[in-house]
Amino acid sequence: MQNRLMVGFLILSLAAVPAIGQNAARPPAGPAPHWPDGRLNLGAPPGEKGLWQGDGRLAINPNSYEPRTTLNAPIHINDIPLQPWARALVDYRHANVLRHEPHPRCKPSGGPRQLITPYGIEIVDMPELQRVYIFDIGGPHSYRIIYMDGRDHPRDLVPSYYGHSIGHWERDALVVDTVGFNEKFWMNRDGLPHTDQLHLIERLSRPDYRTLKYEVTIDDPGAYTARWTSGFNMRWTDGLELFEYICQDNNQFPDSILDDQGHDVRTSAIVP
Numbered sequence: 565m566q567n568r569l570m571v572g573f574l575i576l577s578l579a580a581v582p583a584i585g586q587n588a589a590r591p592p593a594g595p596a597p598h599w600p601d602g603r604l605n606l607g608a609p610p611g612e613k614g615l616w617q618g619d620g621r622l623a624i625n626p627n628s629y630e631p632r633t634t635l636n637a638p639i640h641i642n643d644i645p646l647q648p649w650a651r652a653l654v655d656y657r658h659a660n661v662l663r664h665e666p667h668p669r670c671k672p673s674g675g676p677r678q679l680i681t682p683y684g685i686e687i688v689d690m691p692e693l694q695r696v697y698i699f700d701i702g703g704p705h706s707y708r709i710i711y712m713d714g715r716d717h718p719r720d721l722v723p724s725y726y727g728h729s730i731g732h733w734e735r736d737a738l739v740v741d742t743v744g745f746n747e748k749f750w751m752n753r754d755g756l757p758h759t760d761q762l763h764l765i766e767r768l769s770r771p772d773y774r775t776l777k778y779e780v781t782i783d784d785p786g787a788y789t790a791r792w793t794s795g796f797n798m799r800w801t802d803g804l805e806l807f808e809y810i811c812q813d814n815n816q817f818p819d820s821i822l823d824d825q826g827h828d829v830r831t832s833a834i835v836p
Contacts, residue, residue, distance in 0.1 A: 593774035593800075596736070599689075604736040604770055606687040606696075615684035615701075615804045616776050620796025622676060623754045625654075629661045634754070638794055641754075645789040650757045657755035666749050670704045670811035672725035675742070675751035675764055676780055678708060679798065686806050687768070696731060696738065704811045710740050717743055723760050725749050737769040759786030767795075774800040 597605040608614040621634045625641040628634050646654065657664065667673045667681075679685055682702030689696050694713035700706055710731040717728050721744035729742040742764045745751075751758050765781040779795035782788065 593772040596770035596773055603689070603691075603733065604738070606689060606738065606768060606770060606776070612802070613805045614800055614802050615686055615806075616679070616798045617684040617801050618776075618796065618798035619680050619753070620676070620778065620798065621754055622752050622756065622780075622794040622796070625658070625754060627655060627658055628754070629658045637754075637796070639792070644756070644792055646756075647787055647789060650787040653757050654755050662755060665755075667703075671749055672703055672706045673749045673751070674708075674724075674726045674745055675758075675762070676766075676778070676796075677750055677752050678703065678706070678726070679778060680753060680796075681706075683807075683809060684801065684804065699806055701806060701809050702811070705809075710738075717741075723747075727762075727764075734767075737767050740764075740766040740768070742766070757787050758782075758784050761786040776800070 597609045599605050619633065621637045623634060623639055623641045623644055624637045625631060625634045627641070641654070667677065672678075673681065678698060678700050681700040684701055686699045686701075687696065688699065691712075694711065696710040696712060698708045698710070706726075708726045708729060710729040712731050714732075715730060717730060721728055723744055723746035725746060725748065727742040727744040729740050731738055731740040733739070743762070745758065745760060745762045747758065747760055750756075751762065761784050763783040765783070767777075767779040769777045769779075771777055776798040777795070778798065779793065781791055781793045783791045
């Protein structure tokens with residue numbers, strides 16, 4: 565039965581693998597591109613195409629449902645300052661092969677999870693609008709706005725999947741401050757929980773042409789006892805661009821775990 569579950573889940577995530585492999589035989593990466601005014605370009609140079617792709621994890625977790633994918637994470641799960649209830653929830657999620665994750669049910673995913681949606685992401689810098697956009701392909705037609713005009717977070721934010729993001733440049737790094745998240749998504753592939761108190765400080769840089777370095781500081785007193793930092797790298801794939809992807813059109817994941825009455829095929833419980 566577990567095999568059926570994994571087949572449904574992998575349909576959403578493995579289709580990008582051939583495209584990622586296109587870079588395997590390419591020569592070593594050159595320097596990161598910049599705009600004429602000197603700002604770092606986090607996308608394709610003018611006249612070219614490309615996307616960022618990857619499957620990063622925030623924590624090494626021997627108890628993960630796929631532990632080998634976590635080996636390159638910069639921090640061990642035991643060193644993350646999880647509150648007791650949050651640590652128990654992480655273990656439960658992996659013991660159940662992430663079957664309750666909202667993303668494969670076509671729900672938006674904020675924070676680090678947005679960057680590793682299937683098929684890749686595009687980062688679009690629009691200085692004339694004083695905004696940076698992050699478009700993800702394998703999500704439910706989702707994009708995130710990062711306001712670059714110096715504004716503060718508004719008061720009384722209505723919690724949302726992507727929260728409210730404000731950014732600025734620190735030399736060759738885009739630094740993004742985000743608050744106002746809801747609790748309806750998973751912020752990462754590690755199954756680590758968050759609450760509506762989540763506050764992210766993200767840092768995106770490009771040490772060379774083919775590498776996007778993503779660093780994130782997580783501050784959530786509802787789920788953790790202290791701030792902590794992690795991150796991962798993503799790979800540049802030449803020649804690809806955004807395309808229309810409708811998650812609901814061919815989503816096999818729910819069918820792999822639910823029967824006709826909406827019950828989990830392994831536990832007979834109704835899955836929320």
